[in-house]
Structure formats: C-alpha cells, structure tokens
Amino acid sequence: MNSFTLSMVLICCGGLAALFLWRQFLLMKAVAVGFIGIGCAVGLTDALTKLLHQGSYAVSLKYLNLFSLSFQIDGLSAFFLVSIFLVSLLAAVYSFHYLNDSQKALRTAVSYLFFALLIASMALVVTAANLITFMLAWEIMSLSSFFLVIYDYESADNRKAGYLYFVFSHVGAMFILAAFGIFYGNTGSFMFADGNTMPDSAKLTILILTFIGFGSKAGVFPFHVWLPHAHPAAPSHISAVMSGVMIKTGIYGIVRLYASLGLHTPLFGEIVLVAGMISGILGVVYALGQHDIKRLLAYHSVENIGIILIGIGIGMLGVSFGNPIMAVLGFAGGLLHVLNHSIFKSLLFMGAGVVIQKTGTRTIDMLGGLLKNMKITGITFLVGSLAISGLPPFNGFVSEFFIYLGGFRGAALDRTAFVLSIMAIVSLAIIGGLALACFTKVVGVVFQGEPRRPDVTAGDEKGPAMLLPMLVLAGLCFIIGVFPRMFIYLALNAIPVSGLGYGRIPMEPFMQITANITLAATVFFVILAGVVALRLVFYKDKTIGSAGTWGCGFTQPTPKMQYTGTSYAASILEFFRPAAPLEEDHPAISGRFPIKTHYHSHVHDIAERHMVHVVVNPVLWLFDRLRWIQHGDIHLYIGYILLAIVVLLFFI
Amino acid sequence: MNIPVDTILSLVLLSILFSFGSSRLPGLIKVLAFQGVIVSIVPLVIGHDLTTGGILFTLATLTIRGIVIPLCIYLAIKRVAIRREVEPIVGYHASLLAGLGLIVAAVVVSHRFEAPSSSASVLLLPTAIALLVAGMFLLMARRNAIAMVLGYIMMENGIYLVGTTFSVRALHIVEFGILLDVLAGVMIMAIILQNIKQTFDDVDTALLRTLKE
C-alpha cells in the first residue's frame, strides 16, 4: 500500500473511531487526533518527497463499472497536498484542547468524522485526475465542511451562515458541472489530460465558467459573500482549515484547468488579474471595517486570494505575451503565497480561537491588553500579523516580492500588459498598506493597551495542544521569510510546466533572488542586534521608572477612553466610502438631562447589498411564477414522472 | 519627439488635474487662465505659420483667452459676492482619480485616430481630447454655475487644440469666431449671474429647478 492511500485510510479511521468512542470524551479526542495527525504526517512526508523528486504518480480504480476513479499526483497536486496536510495536522492537534466541552461529546465526535472527511476529500480533490473523481471529491468536501460550519447549530445566525455557504458552494458546483459538461461534450473524455484538443471558444467558455465556480469556493469578489458569515460560525480550527486550505482548492482548480486546457489567450489572464485586484483591495477595505475578529480574518482571506490571483494572473499574462521569466515569477509567487497564506491565516485563526475561548467574545472593541497574560498567543499573533502584512523578514514578503518582480517584468512590455502590470503593482502596494493598517488595529486593540471592559479580561493561557501548533506556524512564517530557498524550490516544482509549454525551469536565477532575500534579512538582523546591544549599553546602571501613561494633562483617564478599532479605521474607510458604505446608528445627545446613548456602525459589503437586488429578488420572482407546478396533487406528480421518462427516452 | 511642445502640453494636462483638485473658484480661475495662455501659444511652438498675421492672431487669442475672459469672470464673482466653494457633486479624491483615468483613456483613444499632427507632437491629440472630456466632466460634476462656465471654457480650449492638429489655413479665422462667441457668452453670463443672484440670493444651479412651478 502506498503512503498516500495509507494516510487517507488513517485519517478516515480517526474520524470513524471518534464516532464509536464518543462516550469516553478524552479517549475519543486522543484517538481521533492521533489517527488524523499521524495520517496527515504520513501524507505530508509523502507529498514532500514527491514534490522534491519531480514526477507523477497515477492510480486508477473502476467504480460501478461505469467510470474509473483515477488519481494522479504531480508537482501541482503535491504542492497543494503539502499545505493541506500541514495545516490539517496542526489544526487537529489544536482541536484537542479547543473542543473541551464534554457536554457535547457526541457532537464533537461527529465533528471529528466530518473533519476527517474534509481533510480526505480535499486531498482527493487535488489528486483527482478525471472530472468525475474531481466532482465527487468536491461535493464531499463541500458537504463535510457545511456540517462543520453548523457545529453550533443552536444559534440562528450560524444556521443562516451554513445555509448561505450551502447555497454558494452548490451554485458554484453547478457552474463547474456545466463547464465539465462542455468539456466532455467536446472531447468525449473525462481525463483532465485530454483537455487541449478542444476548439478555443469552448476552452474559453470552460475557463470562465469554472472561474466563477472555483471563484465562489475561493472567495473571489463578488462571490465571497459566504466567507465572512461561515468563518465566524465555524469552530476556530475549522476556520483555520477552511480559510487556510479549503478555499485554496478553488485556486487549484483554476490553475489545473488553465494548465490542462492550454489556452493561452491574454483575455483569461486579464480576467484573473482584474478579479484579483478587486478582491484584494475590497477584501482588505471590508476587513478594516469589521468589529468581529473572525469576520475580519475572513475578509482577509478574500484579500489574500486576491493577491494569489494577481500572482497567477501575472503568470498567465507572461505566458500569453511570451515572457517566460514573468510567467514563472508570477506563478511561483502566487503558489508560494498559497502556502504562506495557509500558514499565517491558520495561525491567526488559531490565535483568534484562543482569544475567543478565554474571553468569551469576538468583538474587537470589547477586548484589550491581552498580551500581558497571553504571551504566547500574543507573540505568535503578532508574527502572523507581520507576515500577513507582507513585511520582511516574514514569509508574506517573499511571495509578494516574487509577484512584484513578475509585475515589473510586465511593466516593460507593450500597452495592455503595461497598463495591467501598473495596476497590479499599485494595487499590491495599496493592499500592503491597508493590511498593515488593519493588523496594527487588531494587534493594537486586542492585545495591547488596557482591558476595555472589567468583565472581559484574559485568563491564563492553558492548553499546550493549542499553543504548540501556533508556535510551529509562527516558526514557519519566520523560516520561510529568512530562508525562502527551499520553499521557492518547492513552488517552482509545482508550476505545471508541461501545461505552459515550457521544458524545464532553470533554477539558478530564482535561487539568486532567494539568496538576496536571505542576505537582506541577515543584514537587518545584524543591525537590529547592534541596536539591541547599544540599548543594553545605554541602559546600564540607569534608573528605570514606572508610571501611568501620560494623559496629556488629563488626570483621570479610564481604559474606556482608549482609541477603539472603529475609530482607528474610520478615516481610512471614509476614503473608500463609495465602495464601503458606512451605516451608523447613534441617537444624538440632546436636552439638559440627556438619556444614555449608544453608537453602532456597520460597513456594508456592496456585493452582499447588490446580491439581493440582482440575484435573489429575480430568482424569487421567477420561482413565485413557477409555483403552480407544485399543487400537491399526487396524480399529476405521477404524470410528471411519466413525462420525464418519456422525454428522456426520446432524447437519449 | 519634440521637447518644447511636449513640455508645454504636459503642463496643459497637469492643469487639468489641478483644476479637478481645486476647491475654490479663484484658484480654479487662475488654473484656467494659465491653461488658456499655454494653449494659445501651442501653434507658435509647433511652428505652423510664423507669419506676422499668424503671430498677431496668436497674441490676440492669448489676450482674450488668458487675460480678458478670466478677468471678466473674476470680476463677476467679486461683484456678486458668490460663495467661493465650487460645490462638487463628485468628490475631489474621486475627481483626481477620474482625471488620471481620463488622461490615460485620451492617450489610448488618440491612437485610434490617424491625425496628421502626430509628426508635430504625440501629445497634441491626447491633450485636446482630454481637455474636451475634462471640460465636460467639470460641467457635470460641479454644482456652482461659475465652475460650470469654467468647464465650458476648458472645452473650448480643447476644441482649439483639436483645430491646431489640422493645420488648415482658415484655422485662425474660424477659431477667432468661436473665441468671440465665447467672449460674448461670458459677458452675458456675467449679467445673467447677477440676475440669478438677485433673484435667488445664490448661484446654485440646483435652485433653478424651483422655476418649474
């Protein structure tokens, strides 16, 4: 038995075992986490070895004597498998102390089952070699994650979020299915590998349809509406997996089809690039306006999907305009960002999970000063924030650096590529600045300063199983940021070279870039060490005093006076008001004895706002008109069935 | 490539951006005066016809475009004591970004035309188109009547530049006719403004809607 199959079996065993052992809460968790963890570790090592020794591995099984279920692991699949197994492994470990309510033992057991199914189906999605297998795995993935989203089904909000997610993932799947139908109709084959025999117009239709379908899974604007609802509803380790890796299967789908169809028209690259820019900027703008820490992180997923799409779009443009270096830089940057985002985003969701578990609230403006009691969570969250803002020497910078280099290559080309590259570079710069603003807000308001409410304070941080994954992830952020050589090598191996019509990618120039990043980071650390040493010298034998913060002359400051996250983001949101309309609820203070007032603000998502008018209302109207079909008369229903059979007989 | 012409024309384009960004009428008038002066010396720099007649015509347009019309408007707002804000419908940030987009669009569109002037300067036609559209934009995006008049004048500058691209002999005569029309228009505007002001105590064009009943 090869190790990939072994890891699948182990993971599924973990999920099933949890169901049988649910009466022993701790044992059940230990067994489930153990099996899933070992399975993921086996899969991770397997994927890494396959990625390092390039080559593809294929398996095929017969299913119902009709279709064959075939799987294939090439560089691209192996690369996505690495991030899937890595994050799932750590999320499983994290869940051991996170799911600690023994009252909900059965529910926890069921959630482990679906968690195992989710991991296995994600792995199968990225290894599927034909359309049927892909679709099957895709549906299992959507359904299992749906059940994980409604883990806390008592809350009406969570049920609504689950419903929204269900609708979005299935409408998306319908688009993919339609595209696959065209695929089969034109080629007569279910294999991805046979994609390039179609006429160009069919290819373009397929690419655009699948872009919508995969985009709604990945959270591309304007199909991202489910994300900010589903992520806060799900338990934090599930959010980490969903946001960290599950939405990346959408990216995988886009890249896989692009490579297999081999249609190098600039149009599709342009669509991807523009969608990336819009998702990137609007994602982070909406993130700035959120009050709920998990919603905020969910919008950051939209932003990072945007960055990934910018990278991939630059790569596609590079292919279309015959500039291989630009193409490789773009794809390598985009793919590395897939890995990077899965690392820092799961780190941030886990950190948010600890905060929520210890304080009992998700509202940013109610928290404060958590860093003092929650050192490890605070520091790892800080590292994650630096990484997601794309700052050196952390991993976000490396992938953005590659994307920038690709973009600059494009700026030297002719008109269309030039204009798009300029826009891509400037939007990356704006995204970087906005992400910095957003995460200084989160870190500053949640972890620094003083607790804003006396009743919402941090307890101690306990639960080594929760802290260990975060430390590992923070360490990875740092290692990739300083020594990106190995990881760029992995990303380069993942580029589907055959689909782009390139032979082998010469590694040397790209390794040179990573060496430069390492050099620059080292220089920075040497200087930082120098400054630290200087500081030690200056503070030798000095008196260090301690006092309250200076209130600028005001003598009775209270923690309530601290700047809130809402006011921190207000002026930036004002700039983006046309795209992010702000609704405020604040009865004015009036009269000599004013009554107590309150302030509530909400930043509207224009996609969500317009979805109601553009999609929901017309669909409702249409179905209202069709209601007569449902009349409740059994005889006519039988008639429908007969009619359907007759019609089918005629046409097939 | 023609450095002096292109420098001058890039100044014209820059003046569009500044006019979009300026929030006060006197500033806007100054920008327009500056633009008028520069636009009218363009034919001289291109060197279509450096005859005495040509130079004279140029000087005459310069005086009217750069000095007389702005001065008229400036005096008009002084006399009727209009509010100094241009009262934007589209905000300044958005206007600035729109200005940038407009310039890029003008550059792209100008490649569609086979203009005979492309030997003189690559920027001439884009600038002319940008001026036309920018004038239109000012007309639509500002509520203040004077700002709208200034937008109209900017459009006229654009038309003049379009004329320059086709170096027809009769250019100056036609152009001069238009300019006199504009001058007359500005004069009439000054008078009407005074009337609007007397009637409504304001020059907000939105108030004209109340005349409906």
Next chain:
Amino acid sequence: MIKSLMFWVLAIFLAPFFSALILKVKAFFGGKKGPPLLINYYTLVKLFKKGSVYSTSTTFVFKLGPMVSLSSAVTVLLFLPLAGQAPVFSFNGDLLFILYLLGLGRFFTIAAAMDTASPFEGMGAAREAYFPIICEATLFMILILFYVLTGELRLAAYFTGSQPFGLWQMAGSPMLFVVIALFIILLAENSRVPVDDPATHLELTMIHEVMVLDHSGPDFGFIELGSFCKLFFYASIIAQLIMPFESGYLALNLCLFTAGLVVVYLAVGIMESVMARYRMDRVPKFLLTSFALAFFATVITLEFIK
C-alpha cells in the same frame, strides 16, 4: 566596499546635522537667531545619558518599537548610493525590500503607540497608518517609471555613475513632476508641515510626535535618530535627482551632493515657514496630488519613448 561603509557611517552621523538646518531656516523666517546647528547632537547625547520611565500599560512591544524603527532606517541607508558611490549592498529588487522594511519600522512605531493605551497616541497611530498608504502607491508609481527607463530595480542603478543625468535625458521634463511628487512624499513620510507639524503644541493635531509621547531617554533618542536617518534617505534621493551630474572626481561629487542636500533641507525649512498645516481631512488630497503627478509623469514619459 570599505569606502561605501565609511559613507554609510558618515550618513548616519551627519543626518542630525542636516535636520538642524530646517530649524535654522524656520528661525530665520521668524526673525530669531535659532538653535545652534549642532542642536540635534546635544539633544541625542542628553537623551542617551538619561534613564527612562515606562508606562504600566506597556509591554515588551513598547521597548521593541524604537529599536526596530531605528534598525530599519539604518538598514535602508545601507542600500542608498551616496554622491555617486555604490552602496554597501545592492541587489535586484532591493527597492521593494527598502519600502517594506520602512513599513516594518512603521508597524512597530504604531504598535508601540497602541501599547500605551493613550487615546491621543491611538489617534496619531491611525493617521500614521492611513497616510503612508497613498505615499506607497506614489513611490511604486515612480519605481515603475524608473524601471521602464532603466530596466533595473536597484536603487544603485538609478543614482550611480552617469545614470541620474541619463534619467533626465530619457524622461525629460516629466522628471520635474517626479521630483515634486517625491518632495511631497518626503514631507508626508517624515511628518513635516503641511502634513504634520513637529512643533505644534496640541496633541490632537499631531501625527508622529504624539505617537512617541511616552518614550523617554535612550529609547526616544533611538526614535529621533531613526527619523533623522529616514529624512536623510528621502532627501538624498531627491538631492541626487536635482544634482544629476557626475564629475569623475569624488570630492567634486561630494560637493554637488551636499549642495543638493542643502537645497532639499532648505526647501523643507522654507515650506515649513511659509505654509500652515493642512486640516487633517485635506491631507489625503495633498498626497493624491503627488500620486497624480507620479502617474502622470509615467504615462507622459512612456508616450515619449514609444
């Protein structure tokens, strides 16, 4: 290499001197004698001699802030060519690293400000997070222009040898717009008038100064030194653009470069003397103007060379 390192050390040591020029100019306009030209050195020495008082609200981030911001500013100078001299380090894409490293310094300055739980510092932090977003867009726009002109993404490639003059030759007059745009960025990034007033008295109207209210002693000295270095970085870029001559002699180059620097610092001083600070909500428009200039210069120039 050794020479470049010496230049780097020299730059760090001279940065406070040039900043004092601004104070002198302002004093001149105010009809005062003004502080001595070495005032910043006196201040730094005084600060380094002192101890510190820390707020009870703060954590280790508060102490990390000054160190990271100083290190980032000093590291950035390592990549900066001075007076036509090659910098200590240079690689393809070092400009991206520089811009993001300055971002890292900003992140920690903001984090240190948020650490104090002071409402005023939070207000300053919010502004510090907002305005540089537009500045970065402008800088990237200028970078695109330079990249298309020279085909290089190294700071050293633009300012060593005969290249600065080459930039003017290729781009022509739009380069003037680039200089103006860069000057606006300099004013905004280094919190000078009209974006921020380093000499104002009211904490509500400050950006940078209010964020460092609670720092004291050597920590504050680090912050001051870091901001001198950052100002020097931007000023020397502009200086090398407005004095784009390469004489072949080091001494003459150095004179030209110093002259350029003096011009830039004097210009900052004159700006501060004749202008008032903008209302906070006007600042984005001011910065957008710089973006418009840079964008415009890029579009125009690329029309030229095509």
